[in-house]
Amino acid sequence: MQALTTRSKVASNKKMTFVEKLYIPAILGGLRITLNHFFKKKVTIQYPEQKREFAPVFRGQHVLKRDENGAERCTACGLCAVACPAEAITMTAAERKPGEESLYREEKYASVYEINMLRCIFCGLCEEACPKEAIFLTDRIVDTEYVRQNLVFGKDKLVEPINNRIDVSVRETKETREFKTHPGYAHNKLYTKPSKA
Amino acid sequence: MGISLFILYKVILVVAVFAISLVIAMYSTYAERKVAAFMQDRLGPNRAGPFGILQPLADGVKMFMKEEIIPQVSNKFLFILGPSIAMFTSCITGAVIPWGTSLHIAGHDFTLQVTDINIGILYVMAITSIGVYGIMIGGWASNNKYSLLGALRASSQMISYEVAMGLAIIALVMTTGTLSLRDIAAQQTGWHWNLFYQPLGFIIFLICAFAETNRTPFDLPESDSELIGGYHTEYSSMKLGFYLFAEYINMFISSAIISTLYFGGYNMPFIGRLGLSHNLEAILGIVFLFAKIFFFIFFFMWVRWTVPRFRFDQLMNLGWKILIPLSIFNVAITGFIILMFHR
Amino acid sequence: MTVYLFAILGFFAILSALMVVLTKNPIHSILYLVLTFFAIAGEYVLLNAQFLAIVNIIVYAGAIMVLFLFVVMLLNLNEETEPHKSVLRKLIAVIAAGLLLVVLVGSLKGADNMSIKPFSQNTGLIENLGKVLFNDFLLPFEVSAVLFLAAMVGAVMLGKKDIK
Numbered sequence: 001m002q003a004l005t006t007r008s009k010v011a012s013n014k015k016m017t018f019v020e021k022l023y024i025p026a027i028l029g030g031l032r033i034t035l036n037h038f039f040k041k042k043v044t045i046q047y048p049e050q051k052r053e054f055a056p057v058f059r060g061q062h063v064l065k066r067d068e069n070g071a072e073r074c075t076a077c078g079l080c081a082v083a084c085p086a087e088a089i090t091m092t093a094a095e096r097k098p099g100e101e102s103l104y105r106e107e108k109y110a111s112v113y114e115i116n117m118l119r120c121i122f123c124g125l126c127e128e129a130c131p132k133e134a135i136f137l138t139d140r141i142v143d144t145e146y147v148r149q150n151l152v153f154g155k156d157k158l159v160e161p162i163n164n165r166i167d168v169s170v171r172e173t174k175e176t177r178e179f180k181t182h183p184g185y186a187h188n189k190l191y192t193k194p195s196k197a
Numbered sequence: 198m199g200i201s202l203f204i205l206y207k208v209i210l211v212v213a214v215f216a217i218s219l220v221i222a223m224y225s226t227y228a229e230r231k232v233a234a235f236m237q238d239r240l241g242p243n244r245a246g247p248f249g250i251l252q253p254l255a256d257g258v259k260m261f262m263k264e265e266i267i268p269q270v271s272n273k274f275l276f277i278l279g280p281s282i283a284m285f286t287s288c289i290t291g292a293v294i295p296w297g298t299s300l301h302i303a304g305h306d307f308t309l310q311v312t313d314i315n316i317g318i319l320y321v322m323a324i325t326s327i328g329v330y331g332i333m334i335g336g337w338a339s340n341n342k343y344s345l346l347g348a349l350r351a352s353s354q355m356i357s358y359e360v361a362m363g364l365a366i367i368a369l370v371m372t373t374g375t376l377s378l379r380d381i382a383a384q385q386t387g388w389h390w391n392l393f394y395q396p397l398g399f400i401i402f403l404i405c406a407f408a409e410t411n412r413t414p415f416d417l418p419e420s421d422s423e424l425i426g427g428y429h430t431e432y433s434s435m436k437l438g439f440y441l442f443a444e445y446i447n448m449f450i451s452s453a454i455i456s457t458l459y460f461g462g463y464n465m466p467f468i469g470r471l472g473l474s475h476n477l478e479a480i481l482g483i484v485f486l487f488a489k490i491f492f493f494i495f496f497f498m499w500v501r502w503t504v505p506r507f508r509f510d511q512l513m514n515l516g517w518k519i520l521i522p523l524s525i526f527n528v529a530i531t532g533f534i535i536l537m538f539h540r
Numbered sequence: 541m542t543v544y545l546f547a548i549l550g551f552f553a554i555l556s557a558l559m560v561v562l563t564k565n566p567i568h569s570i571l572y573l574v575l576t577f578f579a580i581a582g583e584y585v586l587l588n589a590q591f592l593a594i595v596n597i598i599v600y601a602g603a604i605m606v607l608f609l610f611v612v613m614l615l616n617l618n619e620e621t622e623p624h625k626s627v628l629r630k631l632i633a634v635i636a637a638g639l640l641l642v643v644l645v646g647s648l649k650g651a652d653n654m655s656i657k658p659f660s661q662n663t664g665l666i667e668n669l670g671k672v673l674f675n676d677f678l679l680p681f682e683v684s685a686v687l688f689l690a691a692m693v694g695a696v697m698l699g700k701k702d703i704k
Binding site for chain 3: 329356
């Protein structure tokens, strides 16, 4: 079998020599190692002041995007809820009233949109399923709470503030857009051939 | 020296020794966590105050504030007596340790030792052997099988290692010719440290000191992974604090005893040649003694974070089949050398 | 003051010795016995025999009683498991203890006219004790050493599993 590390040793039951039986040289060797570590650079990251840099594919708390005019993009189609493997997403759809055009982009919108952060596994399938570019996972970390109910995030926490937009350009790349609209992929086929359905 | 001055001086000395033991034990908990962290490439507690220096205070406040739980099925009196004995025995050992030579103030000679009984070493041995009762009574009174197992382990371990420790001390006493810790410390001026006369005895004593203080690799009485918490499983609040505190005081006291017996106590080579005044020399002696003590406390922690725990049969084998024969051999060879070369 | 201390310690010694017999719980008995040893050690200190006091604590309180405690804890003896003793056994015990008392009183009566050496401050110190032990009482000392050796060998014999 191939060794997994360069430092692996084959165990053996050979009789120990007298010097080995004294154990003191071995203990001194161990003490030397721990003392070396005593003076080594520490790897601790002091969290609130000092943050580790996230990978570009990091998936944290969700955001519901608005379009350029500040209207919510979500149309409550429910594809994200269907895609969600943890069944963390629920929503209630509502019809847009006249005069609400600046609030909601399309005629249908989500009056209630809830993600249970305790159930969510941050897989990102909702983001992949969304046809309207409305939901994205960001690099924000979900805060801890003392009460479970507070971790069911509603629209107040999910929709991005109108004057404090959240940048998702890291996740909304050309490749992802192409992936979403590419006719060859299975998840787009339903849309290309609606007559069959 | 008048009787009232004498009493005042002794009271000050006793309070000072007591306070220093407690403060050092308190900061040993902090040092332990820092040393553990540094040896594992971490930073350790650093939030309470600069470098986490107030952490022991925070821990103490936490200990006092915690709910006090006395199990219904336990023997209440003994349950409270256990930690009290543990704390008491670890605190009174400091009485015989010579912390320095003496101070000349206003024509009086103040010895820096609470009491110089002529059997100081035996006193220390007696107190450590009484210390087992704290653990045994507490473990039994908890009425919990893990506590009982921890208590049984502690007592058998401490009895086993006391024998080897006593034999190591006998060899030391043969070379020094006195049982008084003060005389032993005074003999080791210059480079005449007992370490060089009793190297084997020192190693045996050191190993036994680890076993007597229940420190890793001999921390079987409280091995978390198999006995939950050992003898203090059922304890909470400051009673638990007493047990933990007693362990650290024991560590401090045994470091002090190792320094006094084998490392020259308050002596330091070359200090006599500098021609300093008596008082300055005495104060420097205290500083040196504490430097040695701190080194040994560090050594205790260093070993703890290096060596894994023994299995119980290995512990007994080491104690009875290796250390005791070795210490008897040490006694024999010491006697032989004294007979051949010194008389 | 020494006399008062002596009396108080003696009172405690006798009281706790009585409690050893009177308590039902074996663990409490042992702890009272430890207390008795402490009181006796205190008496030794008052007689200027520090060495004897300390050795009394190390050997009896520190080692033998810990072993007793160890065994009692290991066997989990307590008030409930204490066997009921019949009247006959109690009677036999009383007679045996009475005989012991008679022997003790008889031997102490003979000690009335023994000459007592003048008491000095240094009698109990370890140097003098050692000199007495290795000069005047060398033979009894060595004989008891041999006795202990025999006891140790016997213990090892009992402890060995397979002795042919």
